[in-house]
Amino acid sequence: MSRPLVDVSAISRSYSMRSGMFGRSAAVHAVDGVSLTIRKGETLGLVGESGSGKSTTGRIVLGLEPPDQGEVRFDGKPMATPGTTAWRAQRAHMQMIFQDPLGALDRRLPVAAQIREPLDIHGLGTPLEREERVRELLRAVELTPAHGARYPGALSGGQRQRVVLARALATKPDFLVCDEPVSALDVSIQAQVVNLLADLQAQLALTLLFISHDLRVVRQISNVVAVMYLGRIVEIGCADDLFARPEHPYTQALVSASPAPGRRSAGRIVLAGDPPNPAARPQGCAFHPRCPRAIARCGSEVPALSNVGGDRQVACHLVTGPQVETRDAA
Amino acid sequence: MGRYFAVRIGRAALTIVLVVTFAFVVLRLSGDPALMILGPEAPPEVLAAFRKAWGLDDPIWFQYLDYFGAIAKGELGRSMRDGRPAIELVLERIPATLALTLPAFAFKVALGIPAGIYAALHRGSGIDRAVMMTAVAGFTVPSFVLALLLVLVFAVQLGWLPSGGQDSWRHAILPIVTLSLGGAAVLARFTRSAMLEVLGQPYIRTASAKGVPWRKVVTSHALPNAAIPTVTILGFMVGTLIAGAVVVESVFSWPGVGRLLVVAVANRDLAVVQCILLLVAMTMVTSNLIVDFLYGFLDPRLRAKGAHA
């Protein structure tokens, strides 16, 4: 078993949000005690709805913002202080791609120049070698040099996301954070990019943190999947097993809510209530007001993420309570 | 909501203080009133006596504090030219200015807003293009050029209207037209783009898909939304009612506040200039407050924010 490349321990991050211009500011816990490890060459999928804190987690893991508490270790070393030389050296090994490739690209520059930019910034290779590297990167994402000469506006959404990917790979990173990288793409193009990402990962031994609300895409690309709800991980486990046998009631509802061709909606778990609001986090288990199986204890006590056998961890009183142990014993 | 406005009023007061301070400093640094009023040939002892009488030989910070002390007591100083209270001089000119700016404001609104709405609703049509071309011309041509052009055509060539003075209502026509055209052009452009923005919104399509007749979609769905940005411009125009006619009054020799300002600046008649600026700052700030209030009235999203604040 390979050792962890990224080790996140108990990170928390809260923002103060004001209601109106002079309202009292309230702390919003975007991320609350999240621990993760991602092994070298593997993909960790992070799923959750809006407000679950999955994007904030991604930014903290990448060092784009500091955690209030907890620590992120990359390749065994703690993250360097942003702005320092050590940090820049470390950052060359980790990159991020986002949902909106057009927003991530400069509309006034040919895309080849933008792929080259990180090489110039980090001073990698001679100018000639950089040219060659750009061609190589374009090839790697299945684009031609002709595409490289174009401006972002002249490319399709899928092609732009390939350009962003090529630019992210320019510094030969070990670790890539992908935040909803295919959510804005049509299904057929989405499949192209997912396949490409999987191929590149295998070729380059990349480690990925793949953030998405789309369970199907996450399962397709991940080894391990973590489900977040209101800033906490509620369940984590091996991708195939997690979606086949979800234990947490929230994961069960998510899996059941994912529509599938050839299935009618009968028997679906439909959760009541609105999507969770990070500014008004319920007491106890944050999910209990919407949980179809909540018991009294759920309203008062926050369930801890605990092992339930295999590599599965679940934060739910119903799953990790005493009744489960007796079931396991039987 | 009260708090929302308390903050705005506080900010408005600060703006006024800043404007007055700025004017105070600039006026004193840019020329000696004694020289301006008495002339360069005046004997030094007369100049010195003048400076002493008006407190001009005190340190500037002392003059400044003195000035604010007086304002606090409601005194806005006296004209250095004839010794009359500055406020009196200014107030007696206001009716003349309003006689131009109020009708002009009415014309701007009556002309600009319907033209903008019409152009937006018939986007790309001949009338739209005509309206927009006129509008562009209307606000790229400076008002003194327009004024001179109108004088040339209607006073000099055709001889229909007088070229200056304030003897009858006919004297007011050209100044009012000059003031209206530019403003109407700005309003038309602004209303048109506000309308186009709103007409492209999904809720307009929702209204049509509900079966609301187009005329009603425009009046009850599009206009209330387009009014929000248009109010900003209207507020600005209300703010210029008192001092927005400086150029036009000068060209047409119209004895309003604008003319007074020009003369007072030229003479470094400090109290009068400061009094006018204070008044202008106050109207501007007041109209801004009214706009803020109207926003709250027109846009429930802002109202809610104010209520929670």
Place this chain on the structure above:
Amino acid sequence: MTPLISIRDLSVAFNGVPVLRGVDLALQKGEALGLVGESGSGKSVTWLAALGLLPRNARVSGSVRLDGREILGAPAAELDRIRGGRVAMIFQDPASALNPVLTIRRQLCESLALHRDLSGGTVKAEARRLLDLVGIPDAARRLEAYPHEFSGGQVQRIMIAMALAGNPDLLIADEPTTALDATIQAQILELLSTIRHEMGMAMVLISHDLGVVAENCDRVAVMYAGRIVEEAPANQLFADPVHPYAQGLIGALPPLDGPRRRLTAIPGTVPDPASMPDGCAFAPRCALAEAPCGRAAPTLAPIAADRAVACVRAEASRRALLGMAAE
């Protein structure tokens, strides 16, 4: 039996660029039809054109009959009675679909006043009943609220209430859940299905999400580049797609259970409407394309009583699929 609505050879061009190139569709009373396809395929344009909701620069031709009566190019007053009365629509973006400066009551009562013969007091009672029906709690008080005071899922419920105000025979739901979170999407889809069954209303569900359409519709039409390329009962389409594009769409969808497989991505991109290839628009991306595909655009032809496909290689395509299944 006369279909509730039947569209014949509907074409739309914007400034001379064709975006809809001859669409034929029919819908029976109470039926749920799914319309799938990628962005730009013409799913939404079809229905906006049918109801006369496209901007003036759109050129629309063909025929749209509601209960046998032609409505394409009908007078504005007649269209206004149909829109919201016989045929209602809900849209994707809940945040901007309602007028931000008007209360929910104003917007709901507007629909009721237009399409129902109700007097003053009963209008408000009916508005309250509709909000109750779509599951907005505390309806009486919430009527006085503005759209920004509701969450995305709630706004979509209000949109549905507004659509129901005119007791329509047909509801066009254009990507109604695309902007919503998964658990909220499930709520809205369930609400739509309940209401449809209670009111016996027909529905067209426009979506890019095959799963959403499959679960909620009786029949599905797949659109590509302004045409319908395949039409079939929902269960058959997903079990046995015939058009190579339909196969591609289904193969591109990652499975949620069972073994993982490499996704069968469709190569290339959707053609630019301004420079459509001759012949079949899908041919340049199609693995089965042969010379005839480039010559003439195939027409939608029946392959069974309730199925039709627009592909000259339909037989080969079907064999390829069966072969794949046999392996």
